[in-house]
Amino acid sequence: MADALLPMPTELTSFINEWKVKPGNLIMVLHKVQEHYGYIPQEVAVEVSKILEIPLAKIYGVATFYHLFSFKKPGKHKIAVCLGTACYLKGAQDLLDEIDAIIGCKAGEVSSDEKFSVDAVRCIGCCGLAPVLTIDGKVFGCVTADHMAGIIAPYQNDEVN
Amino acid sequence: MAITCKIDGIDVCVADGTSILNAAKEVGLKIPALCYHPDLDAWAACGICVVKMKGSPKLIRACAVPVENGKEYITRDAELVDARKAVLQLILSNHPNDCLLCGRSGNCELQTMAADFGIREQPFAENFEPLERDESTTSLVLNPEKCIKCGRCVLVCQKLQGVYALEFIGRGEKTRLAPAADVKLADSPCIKCGQCSAHCPVGAIYEKDETAKVFEALTNSEKHCVVQIAPAVRVALGEAFGLESGELLTGKMYAALRRLGFDKVFDTNFAADLTIMEEGTEFIHRFTQAPQELPLITSCCPAWVDYMEKYANDLIPNFSTCKSPQQMEGAMIKTYYAQKAGIDPKNIVVVSVMPCTAKKFEVQANDDMSSVLKGVQDVDIAITTRELARMIKQAGIDILSLKEEEVDPLLGTYTGAGTIFGVTGGVMEAALRTAVAKITGKELGKVELDAPRGMDGVKSAELDVGGKKVRIGVAHGMVNIEKVLNEVRAAKKAGKELPYHFIEVMACRGGCIGGGGQPHGATDEVRAKRTAGMYKDDEISKIRCSHNNPEILAAYKDFLVEPNSHKSHELLHRKYNKRPVYNK
Numbered sequence: 001m002a003d004a005l006l007p008m009p010t011e012l013t014s015f016i017n018e019w020k021v022k023p024g025n026l027i028m029v030l031h032k033v034q035e036h037y038g039y040i041p042q043e044v045a046v047e048v049s050k051i052l053e054i055p056l057a058k059i060y061g062v063a064t065f066y067h068l069f070s071f072k073k074p075g076k077h078k079i080a081v082c083l084g085t086a087c088y089l090k091g092a093q094d095l096l097d098e099i100d101a102i103i104g105c106k107a108g109e110v111s112s113d114e115k116f117s118v119d120a121v122r123c124i125g126c127c128g129l130a131p132v133l134t135i136d137g138k139v140f141g142c143v144t145a146d147h148m149a150g151i152i153a154p155y156q157n158d159e160v161n
Numbered sequence: 162m163a164i165t166c167k168i169d170g171i172d173v174c175v176a177d178g179t180s181i182l183n184a185a186k187e188v189g190l191k192i193p194a195l196c197y198h199p200d201l202d203a204w205a206a207c208g209i210c211v212v213k214m215k216g217s218p219k220l221i222r223a224c225a226v227p228v229e230n231g232k233e234y235i236t237r238d239a240e241l242v243d244a245r246k247a248v249l250q251l252i253l254s255n256h257p258n259d260c261l262l263c264g265r266s267g268n269c270e271l272q273t274m275a276a277d278f279g280i281r282e283q284p285f286a287e288n289f290e291p292l293e294r295d296e297s298t299t300s301l302v303l304n305p306e307k308c309i310k311c312g313r314c315v316l317v318c319q320k321l322q323g324v325y326a327l328e329f330i331g332r333g334e335k336t337r338l339a340p341a342a343d344v345k346l347a348d349s350p351c352i353k354c355g356q357c358s359a360h361c362p363v364g365a366i367y368e369k370d371e372t373a374k375v376f377e378a379l380t381n382s383e384k385h386c387v388v389q390i391a392p393a394v395r396v397a398l399g400e401a402f403g404l405e406s407g408e409l410l411t412g413k414m415y416a417a418l419r420r421l422g423f424d425k426v427f428d429t430n431f432a433a434d435l436t437i438m439e440e441g442t443e444f445i446h447r448f449t450q451a452p453q454e455l456p457l458i459t460s461c462c463p464a465w466v467d468y469m470e471k472y473a474n475d476l477i478p479n480f481s482t483c484k485s486p487q488q489m490e491g492a493m494i495k496t497y498y499a500q501k502a503g504i505d506p507k508n509i510v511v512v513s514v515m516p517c518t519a520k521k522f523e524v525q526a527n528d529d530m531s532s533v534l535k536g537v538q539d540v541d542i543a544i545t546t547r548e549l550a551r552m553i554k555q556a557g558i559d560i561l562s563l564k565e566e567e568v569d570p571l572l573g574t575y576t577g578a579g580t581i582f583g584v585t586g587g588v589m590e591a592a593l594r595t596a597v598a599k600i601t602g603k604e605l606g607k608v609e610l611d612a613p614r615g616m617d618g619v620k621s622a623e624l625d626v627g628g629k630k631v632r633i634g635v636a637h638g639m640v641n642i643e644k645v646l647n648e649v650r651a652a653k654k655a656g657k658e659l660p661y662h663f664i665e666v667m668a669c670r671g672g673c674i675g676g677g678g679q680p681h682g683a684t685d686e687v688r689a690k691r692t693a694g695m696y697k698d699d700e701i702s703k704i705r706c707s708h709n710n711p712e713i714l715a716a717y718k719d720f721l722v723e724p725n726s727h728k729s730h731e732l733l734h735r736k737y738n739k740r741p742v743y744n745k
Binding site: 042045046055056057058059060061064065071 | 319325326327328329330331332340341342350742743
């Protein structure tokens with residue numbers, strides 16, 4: 001059972017109140033919210049709108065502009081496939097297709113069992129290992145579609161938490 | 162400081178800060194643009210207005226760059242035309258080309274520009290996917306497929322109206338102009354003012370068309386169809402038929418409505434006079450006997466009522482309980498007129514022609530809008546000026562060649578005070594004409610009041626009424642109201658004397674003449690002409706004050722008894738509800 005989203009923890013509200021008076025506060029606050037919840041829940045966005053006295057529309061305008069922010073609850077494990085130039089040329093799209101075939105989840109989506117979320121990301125800075133993907137921050141390099149099932153299996157079978 | 166420069170070799174002298182686009186306009190050069198609108202700050206989204214400065218290789222956007230002293234600008238050469246064409250073709254590659262099926266066909270800014278530039282080929286592959294329309298409100302339709310992302314609607318909604326219903330969602334080619342949090346427009350803070358639709362250059366936002374429903378009622382022999390026309394319609398309808406803005410079309414409009422098949426042609430201006438009787442009495446009562454209920458705030462504008470119920474509901478007690486003239490006229494048609502004519506109100510269909518998209522929302526805003534028959538609206542269908550123009554054209558009525566006709570008596574005769582309801586400050590002026598006469602017991606020598614007139618966002622004045630000071634405030638353009646309300650809130654909180662006793666609010670810039678349902682192309686220039694038309698209608702009226710309208714006097718004598726009577730309260734007054742800004 002997930003924790004209730006509201007009220008926000010004191011740590012978060014005191015952060016927001018501290019930033020309330022500073023110009024350009026919205027992005028900082030949204031970062032903190034996403035850091036805490038893993039995404040920006042709608043009811044929290046409404047609360048932030050009230051505290052900062054910024055219309056909800058503006059919050060959505062900013063948060064949908066930047067790729068980093070998400071309004072969707074992420075899966076338990078986050079798969080990020082690099083689609084930077086090198087990875088793309090070395091077949092990263094095949095990896096995304098294979099992931100979709102295995103867990104039924106395309107880039108930008110969360111699997112129906114909420115176990116995985118898949119993202120296509122820009123260069124993660126290790127082109128020598130292209131194509132590269134990360135799962136919960138762990139890097140897998142020189143991956144081919146054949147490797148995918150083996151890489152995902154431990155997460156699927158809850159061998160990795 | 163004045164800036165002197167040359168544009169296409171012509172000397173131009175303009176004020177410092179004038180954009181190249183506006184400086185060019187001074188010397189008769191119209192630089193094409195799709196995102197720029199004189200109501201809004203330039204923000205250089207479309208890229209059509211590119212020009213060159215001599216000595217610089219760059220293309221600059223004329224809407225957003227101010228002219229510089231001594232510089233020379235070029236607004237057209239082969240390279241600029243090619244650049245503009247390429248931008249247009251790129252926009253067209255994202256825009257469905259089913260123009261014949263689009264409501265803006267014929268007055269679409271994109272279509273017109275493509276024609277002007279002689280676009281005959283499309284070098285770019287089509288790049289658009291089907292997107293769902295938002296038809297959740299009864300007033301407006303959002304069609305994101307047609308959107309060219311010029312951003313006018315978002316800027317209008319946020320900067321002119323302060324409503325923040327629309328925002329840019331996403332980025333790049335995936336950008337949508339939509340409410341936040343994936344809610345539908347009906348669940349968003351939208352007040353249905355329709356300024357987005359009035360400013361949209363293409364067919365991405367438009368009024369919900371109800372002309373078919375009106376035609377259906379008109380051809381139903383069992384229905385008795387009665388029409389009423391709002392003040393501001395008569396100074397703008399002509400634009401749809403090639404007339405100058407502001408030209409009064411009252412008599413020809415009555416004639417055209419009869420040709421369309423309406424059994425009775427009444428006028429909302431009559432109900433504007435009725436509103437003055439009710440609201441004026443309400444004001445005199447509060448001013449003389451119940452100062453704790455001041456200021457009195459006008460309630461004729463349905464977009465403002467919607468805004469107040471969501472954003473300013475702490476002030477509900479200060480709201481006039483008067484219904485808007487549209488609703489008063491509807492209730493009077495289905496009671497007073499129905500009785501006099503011996504017609505069962507169940508068989509009456511009331512159609513109103515309004516300069517406003519929010520009026521479509523108002524007709525079913527709450528139970529008070531169905532005050533005559535339970536579950537049946539007092540006004541059945543509200544159409545906009547734009548829809549009436551289409552109906553007249555569709556029916557093949559050559560309105561300009563028609564002889565002027567008179568309005569039907571009983572609920573049609575109006576005074577100069579009633580007609581100026583269509584312009585900012587008009588409700589205030591009309592109310593004061595009557596209130597001053599009632600309080601002092603003397604008719605005004607000069608009925609025109611200067612204080613409420615003009616285009617300032619907030620107008621305020623202190624008037625001497627029979628030795629007492631009456632402080633008035635008039636706001637138009639929704640973004641301007643918050644300042645006025647905050648002054649009231651601050652004074653109340655501090656226990657200080659009120660800054661205003663009587664406040665008039667109209668959501669749209671210029672008042673109803675600039676309404677969201679008026680013919681497209683409103684700018685301050687157009688608004689000024691329409692305003693002049695309204696004041697002219699006032700000047701040529703034989704009677705200038707609502708309390709001297711003989712049909713009003715008869716309605717009270719024969720039916721309503723007196724202003725704010727029990728019957729008036731049943732039919733002509735309403736309640737307000739506190740509502741959340743977002744429904745979900």
